[in-house]
Amino acid sequence: EDVVNRVAAGEVIHRPSSALKELLENALDAGATAITVTVKDGGCKLLQVTDDGVGIRENDLAILCERHTTSKLATFEDLNEVATFGFRGEALASMSFVANLTVTTMTKDAPHALKASYRDGVLENGAAMPCAGVKGTTIAVENLFYNVPTRRKALRSPTEEYNRIVDVVQRYASSRTATSFVIRKLGEARPALHCPVATERVDRLRAVYGAAVAKELTPLRLNVSMPGAGAGGLRFALDALISSSSYHSKKSTFVLFINDRLVECAGLKRAIEAVYAAVLPKAEKPFVYAALTLPPRAVDVNVHPTKREVHFLHQDELIDEVQRAVEGVLRGANA
Ligand code: ADP
Numbered sequence: 243e244d245v246v247n248r249v250a251a252g253e254v255i256h257r258p259s260s261a262l263k264e265l266l267e268n269a270l271d272a273g274a275t276a277i278t279v280t281v282k283d284g285g286c287k288l289l290q291v292t293d294d295g296v297g298i299r300e301n302d303l304a305i306l307c308e309r310h311t312t313s314k315l316a317t318f319e320d321l322n323e324v325a326t327f328g329f330r331g332e333a334l335a336s337m338s339f340v341a342n343l344t345v346t347t348m349t350k351d352a353p354h355a356l357k358a359s360y361r362d363g364v365l366e367n368g369a370a371m372p373c374a375g376v377k378g379t380t381i382a383v384e385n386l387f388y389n390v391p392t393r394r395k396a397l398r399s400p401t402e403e404y405n406r407i408v409d410v411v412q413r414y415a416s417s418r419t420a421t422s423f424v425i426r427k428l429g430e431a432r433p434a435l436h437c438p439v440a441t442e443r444v445d446r447l448r449a450v451y452g453a454a455v456a457k458e459l460t461p462l463r464l465n466v467s468m469p470g471a472g473a474g475g476l477r478f479a480l481d482a483l484i485s486s487s488s489y490h491s492k493k494s495t496f497v498l499f500i501n502d503r504l505v506e507c508a509g510l511k512r513a514i515e516a517v518y519a520a521v522l523p524k525a526e527k528p529f530v531y532a533a534l535t536l537p538p539r540a541v542d543v544n545v546h547p548t549k550r551e552v553h554f555l556h557q558d559e560l561i562d563e564v565q566r567a568v569e570g571v572l573r574g575a576n577a
Pocket residue numbers: 264268269272293295296297298306311312313314328329330331332333334335379
């Protein structure tokens with residue numbers, strides 16, 4: 243049975259960066275205003291996320307890594323919304339099957355912190371141990387895939403896995419400007435990335451991606467009601483910052499959030515890249531940060547939760563709207 247669970251867990255957690263995405267979302271869901279990511283060997287030896295969120299109560303620690311243990315499913319009606327992006331309580335459970343998982347946590351009113359280790363979904367020693375700590379949660383994932391050789395062999399070099407970790411942190415840091423983000427490599431004194439809380443997103447993007455990118459960015463905001471798009475239409479809002487001159491970079495960056503969750507939408511990316519190619523043929527590597535807000539029920543719940551690719555209602559119409567708006571910005575900024 244454990245082998246089956248391990249294989250299943252490997253389907254949920256592919257590599258250190260996919261574990262990190264889950265840990266970051268949990269920290270943000272817990273209301274963190276400061277998040278530190280500590281990494282050793284590209285996250286293969288150690289991937290640790292520390293937050294200052296609400297913490298986990300002692301009673302919840304006992305069942306934390308059981309499948310489908312979640313505090314985020316208040317009512318059945320929420321199911322659609324939760325299923326859209328979450329794992330419905332599968333992330334930590336999965337990690338406990340393919341790594342050594344240690345949770346240190348303290349809630350606001352607790353007399354002390356608690357430390358709990360998990361293996362194969364079960365709390366080791368049957369109980370969490372009291373320890374010193376501060377409010378918040380630290381989750382350490384050690385020796386990822388120590389027991390799944392096929393997964394371990396599929397990993398890239400520690401440097402490449404580390405780069406993927408940085409990429410995930412950069413994306414969340416772009417979105418969550420009210421939370422500070424730090425990446426540390428274990429044993430190094432200076433943080434590899436430090437993004438203090440920012441009031442303006444462009445300041446955050448400067449901290450995350452550098453001044454060369456930030457100075458080329460133009461804001462793009464939309465608030466659209468598309469009447470033609472079926473019963474009741476579709477309202478959506480777009481909050482974006484896009485590079486608008488012949489900004490050159492080694493790689494293009496396309497950061498997309500829908501309803502505060504990091505996703506990918508190949509159709510939207512293609513449409514925007516096509517505008518850049520048409521209007522700014524020399525800006526081969528555009529930078530686009532886009533946050534879309536859609537009615538939760540417009541987002542497809544049937545996509546497998548491990549896939550970041552997202553589908554939503556009236557997708558083609560929405561992509562057309564966004565494409566037109568991006569074109570307007572690019573033509574305006576370069577008139
Ligand atoms: P989900 O996020 O879908 O609920 P997870 O397996 O990711 O499932 O997490 C299980 C539960 O553990 C969460 O619902 C939450 O109650 C708790 N949890 C996980 N990480 C944290 C954290 N950093 N701070 C507070 N609670 C957490």
